[in-house]
Amino acid sequence: MKVPVAPPRRLVEVEIDGRSVRVPEGSTILQACRAEGIETPTICYAENLTPVNVCRVCVVEVEGARALVPACSRTVEPGMKVRTDTERVRRSRRLVLEFLASSVDLSLAPDLHRWQEVYEAHPERFGALMEPAAEGERDGREPGRHVPVEPGTAETVAQPVKIDNDLYVRDYARCVLCYRCVEACGDDAQGTYAIAVAGRGFDARISTEFAVPLPESACVYCGNCIGVCPTGALMFKTEHDLRREGRWDEARQTVTTTVCPYCGVGCNLELHVQDGEIVKVTSPADHDVTSGHLCIKGRFGFTFTRA
Amino acid sequence: MSASPSDVERAAVDAVLGPPGDGDGRVVRGGREVRGRRHLLLPALRALQARAGWVSPGGLAYVSERLGVPPAEAYGVASFYAMLSTRPRPPAVLHLCEDLACRLAGAEELAAELERLHGPEGEDRDGRTWLRSPCLGLCERAPAALAVHAGERPREVACAPLGQTELAAFLAGGDVDGGVGPAPISAPQTADPEGWASLVLLRRVGRVDPGSLDDYRAHGGYEALRTAVALGPQGVIRELKDAKLLGRGGAAFPTGLKWELVAQQPVRPHYVVANADESEPGTFKDRVLMEHDPFALIEALTIAGFTAGAERGYVYLRGEYPHAFEALERAVAAARARGFLGPDVMGAGFAFDIEIRRGAGAYIAGEETALFNSIEGRRAEPRNKPPFPATHGLFGKPTVINNVETLVNVLEVLRVGGPAYAEVGTAESTGTRLFCVSGDVGRPGVYEVPCGTHLAELLTLAGGVRGGGRPKAVLLGGAAGAFVGPEDLELPLSFESAREAGVTLGSGVVMVFGEGADLVDAVLRIAAFFRDESCGQCVPCRVGTVRQEEALRRLASGRTLGTREDELALLADVAQVMRDASICGLGQTAANAVWSAISRLGVFG
Ligand SMILES: Cc1cc2nc3c(=O)[nH]c(=O)nc-3n(C[C@H](O)[C@H](O)[C@H](O)COP(=O)(O)O)c2cc1C
Ligand code: SF4
Ligand code: SF4
Numbered sequence: 001m002k003v004p005v006a007p008p009r010r011l012v013e014v015e016i017d018g019r020s021v022r023v024p025e026g027s028t029i030l031q032a033c034r035a036e037g038i039e040t041p042t043i044c045y046a047e048n049l050t051p052v053n054v055c056r057v058c059v060v061e062v063e064g065a066r067a068l069v070p071a072c073s074r075t076v077e078p079g080m081k082v083r084t085d086t087e088r089v090r091r092s093r094r095l096v097l098e099f100l101a102s103s104v105d106l107s108l109a110p111d112l113h114r115w116q117e118v119y120e121a122h123p124e125r126f127g128a129l130m131e132p133a134a135e136g137e138r139d140g141r142e143p144g145r146h147v148p149v150e151p152g153t154a155e156t157v158a159q160p161v162k163i164d165n166d167l168y169v170r171d172y173a174r175c176v177l178c179y180r181c182v183e184a185c186g187d188d189a190q191g192t193y194a195i196a197v198a199g200r201g202f203d204a205r206i207s208t209e210f211a212v213p214l215p216e217s218a219c220v221y222c223g224n225c226i227g228v229c230p231t232g233a234l235m236f237k238t239e240h241d242l243r244r245e246g247r248w249d250e251a252r253q254t255v256t257t258t259v260c261p262y263c264g265v266g267c268n269l270e271l272h273v274q275d276g277e278i279v280k281v282t283s284p285a286d287h288d289v290t291s292g293h294l295c296i297k298g299r300f301g302f303t304f305t306r307a
Numbered sequence: 308m309s310a311s312p313s314d315v316e317r318a319a320v321d322a323v324l325g326p327p328g329d330g331d332g333r334v335v336r337g338g339r340e341v342r343g344r345r346h347l348l349l350p351a352l353r354a355l356q357a358r359a360g361w362v363s364p365g366g367l368a369y370v371s372e373r374l375g376v377p378p379a380e381a382y383g384v385a386s387f388y389a390m391l392s393t394r395p396r397p398p399a400v401l402h403l404c405e406d407l408a409c410r411l412a413g414a415e416e417l418a419a420e421l422e423r424l425h426g427p428e429g430e431d432r433d434g435r436t437w438l439r440s441p442c443l444g445l446c447e448r449a450p451a452a453l454a455v456h457a458g459e460r461p462r463e464v465a466c467a468p469l470g471q472t473e474l475a476a477f478l479a480g481g482d483v484d485g486g487v488g489p490a491p492i493s494a495p496q497t498a499d500p501e502g503w504a505s506l507v508l509l510r511r512v513g514r515v516d517p518g519s520l521d522d523y524r525a526h527g528g529y530e531a532l533r534t535a536v537a538l539g540p541q542g543v544i545r546e547l548k549d550a551k552l553l554g555r556g557g558a559a560f561p562t563g564l565k566w567e568l569v570a571q572q573p574v575r576p577h578y579v580v581a582n583a584d585e586s587e588p589g590t591f592k593d594r595v596l597m598e599h600d601p602f603a604l605i606e607a608l609t610i611a612g613f614t615a616g617a618e619r620g621y622v623y624l625r626g627e628y629p630h631a632f633e634a635l636e637r638a639v640a641a642a643r644a645r646g647f648l649g650p651d652v653m654g655a656g657f658a659f660d661i662e663i664r665r666g667a668g669a670y671i672a673g674e675e676t677a678l679f680n681s682i683e684g685r686r687a688e689p690r691n692k693p694p695f696p697a698t699h700g701l702f703g704k705p706t707v708i709n710n711v712e713t714l715v716n717v718l719e720v721l722r723v724g725g726p727a728y729a730e731v732g733t734a735e736s737t738g739t740r741l742f743c744v745s746g747d748v749g750r751p752g753v754y755e756v757p758c759g760t761h762l763a764e765l766l767t768l769a770g771g772v773r774g775g776g777r778p779k780a781v782l783l784g785g786a787a788g789a790f791v792g793p794e795d796l797e798l799p800l801s802f803e804s805a806r807e808a809g810v811t812l813g814s815g816v817v818m819v820f821g822e823g824a825d826l827v828d829a830v831l832r833i834a835a836f837f838r839d840e841s842c843g844q845c846v847p848c849r850v851g852t853v854r855q856e857e858a859l860r861r862l863a864s865g866r867t868l869g870t871r872e873d874e875l876a877l878l879a880d881v882a883q884v885m886r887d888a889s890i891c892g893l894g895q896t897a898a899n900a901v902w903s904a905i906s907r908l909g910v911f912g
C-alpha cells in the first residue's frame with residue numbers, strides 16, 4: 001500500500017492578545033493558543049474526539065463577531081484578531097464554571113477546581129443545593145415542563161449512582177453533559193450507540209433507550225466512555241467500590257504500560273495497580289493504535305479475572 | 308432491549324415506512340441505505356403517538372429496527388419533543404395554553420377549573436387528561452387549547468376561545484368544536500372593504516377558497532411563478548435585491564442575497580425550506596396565512612426552488628397546527644395533480660416538489676439548523692455556525708431557508724417589481740409587515756401595515772387598549788423580544804427604528820398589557836418558557852435559563868439571597884453569559900424580555 005504524503009500545510013497568520021502568531025492552516029484557535037503557551041480551559045473538548053463545542057468554557061473574543069466563539073472548534077482565518085484575556089471572556093468563563101459547579105458534583109474533576117480558582121468562581125451564590133432527586137426521577141422527566149424549586153435553592157443534577165453491572169458505574173450526579181461518552185460510544189470510536197442524550201434543557205441526560213439498565217442495552221463494555229469522561233461520572237466498579245470504602249489512594253498506585261495480549265492489534269494498556277490489584281485500565285489518548293480507546297478484553301479483562 | 312410492537316403500532320409505522328421488506332421487519336438493506344432513511348424517524352414517531360397515544364418501548368424498538376437507527380438515539384429524539392410521550396398517556400388530551408396572551412385572558416382560571424372538575428394535570432380519567440402547553444399560536448382567540456385524540460382515527464382540533472362550555476364538553480367525553488378561525492376574526496382588516504384594498508399579504512385571506520386551486524388562480528395565483536420563469540433565476544434575485552426584502556423570521560437577513568448565495572453553490576443537490584415552525588409566544592401570522600391562503604406559500608416556495616436550483620422543498624410546520632397542515636396538504640396535492648409541482652412544473656422545464664414535515668412540540672426546532680436536524684431525524688439541537696445553511700444546510704447541502712411571511716412577500720415583489728415594492732415602507736425596511744396583535748386590545752388579530760407604521764397607529768387599528776386608556780406595557784417580538792412602556796408608543800415599526808430603540812420586532816409580536824395586567828407574572832412565565840424550551844446542549848443556556856428563573860422567583864417572592872441589588876447583579880451576570888456564550892439565538896435572547904421589564908418598566912423596582 002502506498003501511503004500518500006500529505007503536502008505541508010500552509011501557515012496562517014493571526015493575532016492573539018496582540019501577539020502575531022503563525023499556525024498551520026486549519027488549526028483551531030485553541031491549537032493556536034496552546035502553541036503560544038496561552039492556557040485555555042476546556043471541558044467538552046478532547047483530542048481524540050470530534051469537537052462538539054457545548055460547554056463554552058473555552059470561549060474567546062474574535063474581532064467582528066457579535067458573540068464569543070468557542071476556541072476548541074473555530075478554525076483560524078488569516079488576519080483573525082483574537083482576545084483571550086478580556087473582561088467579557090473572563091466573565092463568561094467564570095459563569096460557565098459557576099453554572100457547572102452549582103449544578104454538578106465536580107469533586108472528582110481537579111482541573112475544574114483549578115479553573116474555578118483562576119476565574120474566581122463563586123457557585124454558592126445561586127443558593128443552597130437542592131436535595132438529590134429520587135432514583136429514576138430525572139430519567140422520567142418530560143420535555144417542556146418542569147416544577148420550579150423552592151425559592152432560595154438551586155436546582156442540580158444530584159441523583160443516586162446507577163449500579164447495574166459488575167464492570168462500571170454511572171454517577172450522573174457528576175455529569176456535565178459534555179457529550180464525550182456519546183461520541184466515544186458512537187461515531188468517534190466504538191460504533192455501538194448504546195447511549196445518547198435524552199430529554200431536553202436542564203433535564204437533558206445521558207441515557208439508554210427508556211433508561212433501561214446497561215445489561216439490557218446494546219453496551220458491549222468497551223469502557224471507552226469511561227476513558228473519555230472528564231468528571232468521574234463514569235467509573236470502574238473497582239474504583240467506585242474502593243472509593244466508597246475509603247480505600248482509593250492514587251498515591252499508592254503504580255501505572256504499568258504494556259501491550260494488550262488478547263489479540264494482535266497491539267493496543268497500549270496502562271494498568272493502574274494498588275496493593276497488588278489492578279484497579280483500572282486506561283490507554284493513552286495519543287497512542288496511534290488506540291487513540292485511547294479499547295475493547296472489553298483490554299479494558300476489563302484484567303480486573304475481571306481478578307474478580 | 309427487546310420489546311415487541313403491538314399490531315396497531317406495527318401498522319402505524321408501516322403506514323409511514325411502507326411494508327417491511329424480505330427481512331421480516333429486520334433491517335432490510337445494509338447499513339448505509341437504511342440509515343439513509345433516518346429522516347423518516349420523526350414522522351414514524353408521530354404516527355406511533357397518533358395511533359397508540361404514546362411512544363412505547365415496543366413501538367420504538369420497531370421503528371429503530373426498520374430504520375436502522377440505534378434505539379438509544381431514537382429514544383433521544385422521542386424524548387426531545389413535548390407532543391411525543393415516552394410514558395403511557397391517555398388517548399384524549401386537552402393541551403391548555405398557559406402562555407402570555409392566554410394568561411391575560413384567564414388561562415389560569417381555566418386551569419383551576421380543569422383541576423377542580425378533572426383533577427391534576429396529566430391524571431388519567433376515562434382515557435382523558437389535560438396538560439399545560441406553551442403558546443399554541445391562537446393568541447387572537449385566547450384563551451386557547453388544542454384537543455388531541457389518539458386512536459384509530461387520530462384527530463387534532465384547535466379550540467379557541469376555550470370557554471366553560473367547551474371545557475365541560477371535553478371532560479364529558481365529547482368532541483370539542485373548533486378549527487380554523489373565521490378570517491374576519493383572525494385578520495380583522497379583511498372584514499372591511501376599505502381596509503382590504505390596502506392589503507397585500509392578506510389580500511386573499513377570507514376571499515379565496517383555500518381548498519381551490521382554480522380560485523387561487525382567479526385571484527392572481529401563479530402569476531408570480533410565471534414572471535419568475537420569464538425573468539430567470541438571476542432576474543428573480545435582482546428583483547429581490549431591488550426590493551430590499553429582509554427576512555421576517557427574526558434575523559432580518561436580505562432574502563435576495565440568501566438566494567443568490569445558494570444558487571451559486573456548485574455542490575448539488577440544493578434544498579429550499581419554508582420555516583413554518585412559528586412557536587415564538589404571541590406569533591400566529593404564518594398560521595393565518597397558511598390556513599387561509601395555502602397556495603401562496605406553495606407558489607412562493609416553488610419560486611425559491613426555481614431560483615436557488617433546488618428540486619425539493621420542505622415545509623417544516625409546527626406540530627400544533629393541524630388545520631394549517633390540512634390546508635397545505637390539500638394544496639400540495641392539488642398543485643401536484645395539476646402540474647404546478649412535479650417533474651415539469653407548469654411545462655416550464657424544471658422539476659420541483661414539496662414535502663410537508665410536522666414538528667412535535669419544540670420551539671427550538673424553529674432555529675434554522677435545529678430545524679435541519681429535526682428533518683434529518685436527529686434531536687433538534689442547533690448546530691454551531693459557521694458553517695452556514697447557504698453552504699451546509701439540510702442534509703449538509705446548500706439550503707435556502709425562509710420564514711413563511713418572507714416567502715409570501717416574494718409574490719408581491721414579482722407582481723409589482725422590486726423598485727415599486729421598495730417604495731412602500733421606509734428606506735431600510737421595505738414593504739408591508741404582518742403584526743400579531745394580542746392581549747388587552749379591542750380587536751386582536753393579524754394586521755398588515757407598511758413597515759415604519761407607528762406602534763400607536765397599529766394599536767388604534769386593533770381597536771385600542773381594551774377598556775380604554777394607555778397600555779401598561781407592550782411586548783414587542785415575543786419572549787425573545789422586549790417590553791416597551793406607554794411612553795414608547797410613537798415608535799415606528801421598522802427594523803432601523805427598533806434597532807435604535809434597542810428593541811426588536813422579531814416575529815411581529817405586539818402583545819398589549821392593560822392597566823390591570825400582572826407584569827411580574829408575565830416575566831416569570833417568560834423565564835419558565837425558556838427553561839422549558841432550551842435544547843440543553845450548551846451550559847450558558849441549559850443552566851442559565853434555570854438560574855434566571857430561580858432568581859426571578861426569589862425576587863417575586865421577596866425571599867432574596869442578599870439584597871435586591873445582589874439579585875439584579877446576579878441576573879445581569881446570567882444574562883451576559885447567555886447572550887455572549889450560548890450557541891444559538893435561544894440562549895442569546897433568553898434574557899432580553901426579562902431585562903427590558905426590569906430596566907424599562909421597573910418590574911421588581
Ligand atoms: C430559538 C429560535 C426559534 C426560531 N423560530 C423560528 C420560527 O418559528 N420561524 C421562523 O421563520 N424563524 C424562526 N427562527 C429564525 C430562523 O433561525 C431563521 O433565521 C429564519 O427562518 C430565516 O428566515 P428569514 O430570512 O425569512 O427571516 C428562530 C430562531 C431561533 C433562534
Ligand atoms: S462501555 Fe462502550 S459500548 Fe458501553 S456505553 Fe460505554 S462506550 Fe458504549
Ligand atoms: S457521563 Fe461523563 S463523558 Fe458522558 S456526558 Fe457526562 S460528563 Fe461527559
Ligand code: SF4
Pocket residue numbers: 671688689840841842843844845846848849889890891892893894895
Ligand atoms: S443556546 Fe440553548 S437552545 Fe441554543 S444550543 Fe444552547 S442550549 Fe440549545
Ligand code: FES
Pocket residue numbers: 041042043044045052053054055056057058059070071072073
Ligand atoms: S471546550 Fe470548547 S466548548 Fe467545550
Ligand code: FES
Pocket residue numbers: 404405406407408409410441442443444445446449450451588589590
Ligand atoms: S395561544 Fe395562548 S398565548 Fe398564544
